[in-house]
Amino acid sequence: MICLRKSLTILVLVIGGLVNTACTKIGLFAANVPAHFNDAKIVRDIAYGQSALQKLDIYIPGHIDGDEKAPVLVFFYGGRWSGGSKAQYKFIADVFTKEGYIVVLPDYRQYPDVKFPAFAQDAARALAWVYQNIQGYHGDVENLYLAGHSAGAHLAALIATNQDYLAKHSLSLDIINGFVGLSGPYAFVPDAPDLEDMFGPPERYPLMRASNFVDGTQPPMLLIHGLDDEIVALKNAEKLRDAIRREGGDVRLVTYDGIDHVETVGALMWFWSYKAPVKDDMLVFFRKVRPE
Template sequence: MSSRKFTRAAGLGLAAAALGLTLAACSPQNTLNAVTSTNGLNVIQNVRYGPAPRNVMDVYAPKNVQNAPVVLFIHGGSWQNGDKEGHKFVGVSLARAGYVTGVMNYRLAPEHRYPDYVQDAAQALKVLRDNAQSYGGNPDNLFVMGHSAGGFNAVEMVDNARWLREAGVPISAVRGVIGVAGPYAYDFRGEPTAVAFPPNGNPDDIMPDRHVRPDAPPNLLLVAANDTTVDPYNGVTMEAALKKAGVPSELKVLPGLNHITIIAAMARPLNFLGDTRQQVIDFIETHKLP
């Protein structure tokens, strides 16, 4: 496989199946979410951030919290599938850590190509910020996190100067971005994921590693050592671009994890798989406002 190749983003259900988290008549992903309790949390479903049917997010917040960090999470799925419902476990996990967390849907390819889904992320962040105080969050203490294709969306939206400005989100309000197994630096031409990008699109005009703003906030790039879906070299290349621009960054290669288990490990019952959740919490705690 090419060092920059990104072929597909499999569903979390594959990981759950491998872990034996199956129940009769239920998908493995639904099983994981079914054992993820929201007791003690406030959950606001289908918060609308735009006019399209998929322009919605679910917000998970600790009860009686005030001035908490706010996290927007973006799911993966090759920009062609996936949804917020399948990532309830991420919202709950981050809310249990004390953070107001939005888990968003976005418009999908091939009907919607770059930059539609990046613009969706920026607009979702704006709405989450505008309503942060009503959920107990601090609107100037924002973090963005994404897995796989969602990692691309997160890093591109935050590190490119264009998207926050267009959405009306102050760049100073975003304290950090977390990419989990994201494809930040690959040639999509000839790949199945080409349908997520403009016809005749050029990676030099699109890939997040090609246009990092020097005033971007700290980046945490988590890479699965055994990833065969998104080549770990994407993280290496993205970190090099960040360092060249003078942006603080951390590249962490997590041993024993693959493209799916690196995000499955965000679920508190699956922390034994690897260090994803603790890495994310440590990063937020380090870079949040005092």
Template sequence: MLKLRIGAIIFLLANFFVIAQETTYELVENLPYYEEAILNADAYIKERCKLDVYFPKNGSEAPTVVWFHGGGLENGEKHIPEGLLNKGVIVVAVNYRMHPKVKNPVYIEDAAAAVAWAFNNIAKYNGSPKKIFVTGHSAGGYLASMVGLDKSYLNKHDIDADRIAGLIPFSGHTITHFTIRKEMGIEGTRPIIDKYAPLYHVRNDAPPMLLITGNREKELLGRYEETAYFYRMMKVVEHPDIELMELDGYGHDMVYPAVPLLLNFVKEQTKKTE
């Protein structure tokens, strides 16, 4: 009996020290995601097309969250949402070029280049290219959807968009983005579905998706409804793994309560790859 007790104590202590051992993280900032020749040919690319990598120093093959900031494709700065810190995931926070210095589809091309960088380099930061999730808020959610649904952008980098482990747009347009419509001289209240709309690229073989918006009465004009229509069309084509969540009590500023849902989605999808 004494031996059993001593053994149990040793087991508990060993597990306590494993649990108590905190994962340490490192932040590497302002890494360019285009090749040097491209950077040197354009000052604005050299200024904006950079990303930060926040990663656990101990461990390996961690899931990666590629995060695109919002700001209507006209403003904003790369950042890591607080809720993604110290959560066992790598975060790749991306800057991209913006209107009016550039016009569509430059924003989407930059987003695709950043995702391609993650696939090609994330193993250096203890990540796995099999566990790359693409997300972002508002304009960032739109970019995440476009990169994952229109396969042509990642194809230019010899990467199949279906390798993405999951897409999690936060309150992103599923119609053509209002800044792109503005560039075409179209009013923001006139919805357009062309090749620059995620809705245009509905397909049943797209990566798993978690769609999150704020409450339909508090969101930006029609954001919940257009997302709900996208969800319905994906179900019509029998996409096997898509979910829509509406956050009651929150409007367009819904990142804080959405991040735990993202992390749970990452956890569940990652289990499927292991």
């Protein structure tokens, strides 16, 4: 009991630091201390490119065996495009492998080593690798979903809207059955020196906004946002939703009262699940858009 209380205290401190630094250098590593891990099989550090950060981990439900196939969820973490790692988000895999999903957590190159669009290109490259190889890990490529939080939601949204990213790998948006974005900055204007350097010059800003690429060919989307989010404005999700609706697409925006930027992903941790039904909303969405 003492150890658990201590772990939870550490988590609260880390989450507080994460909020105060706008998801920069501090990750959710403490979230894994008290996590309820299962018997998932893990294949770590599979290279999808040449960089040390172009690697991914695959989590396979323990009951999967033989020729059995399972749906696949690729999740991109946030961190202001300059921090975070796949190792800090094992709790995502814990949640969804228990529900029968194969979970893929990719790393990607980050600022200042690279600038936009390099991290979005990495996201597309990772997804292409998954589509082309996940069958060897019991994955059902006809049942593939994309999700992300914060900066990770931004990257995932870009490759789910701008067809050019996947086209470079001879793939189309059709490979994505559905996208879930948690607290994503889909249509923002850089307003800090590091962001201006990361995404600039200003004439390139339109290329970083997922809402600018909606043309009616996008996969179904579930956009989740906390109404107490002081880091990413709700208007980002609203603009993406409105763009999709104008083109006749399938989109739903879900907002949670009293939930901030970190708590949308934090609610996927077992001891914070009471804060918001994020897991349930995601699973209902996946079932809704699952191919027949």
